[in-house]
Amino acid sequence: MNSSQKQRTVLVCQNCTCLARGAKALLEAFQAADLPDNVEVVASDCLGQCNMAPNVRIIPEETWYCRLSPEDIPRIVQQHLHEGKPVAEKLHPRIHSYYIFS
Template identity: 50%
Template structure:
């Protein structure tokens, strides 16, 4: 039986993001072991210089410049709570709300 994850976390592991610490960010997500969430290393996401880049699927929510110590906030609020962490969103792709 194939188990499909309801969400995926993609963490860029290309050169520029790795120089900015994406391997540690990937490891921090993997250490959380979140039920029904797949954690995947990915190639370049085309946003070099803004990393480490993280995308949450299926919503396609982008986070930029993520540090390992911010991973638990994303896990708690977004993956468990269903609410993206506005302060960490990649503004280039963030939906703009009129508050």
């Protein structure tokens, strides 16, 4: 890893509501993806946004994605994790309203 690249973690909620809405498949899609070297994927406990499940949080930049399907993962990996541009239409609207509506 290049020292100028910060380590990033993709937290994929694996709690009740997210699991019921397909979070296991999201986790598997992230794990199977061609991720940058500075990115790790972690199954997480509840992220506290159950009404918008399934949820993914990317730290340290605090990007929150919601209502995802496995089909969304390749675009998030390429556009966000490789190119540094969040996928606006999949961002959590309450957390990222400044980004979505600006």
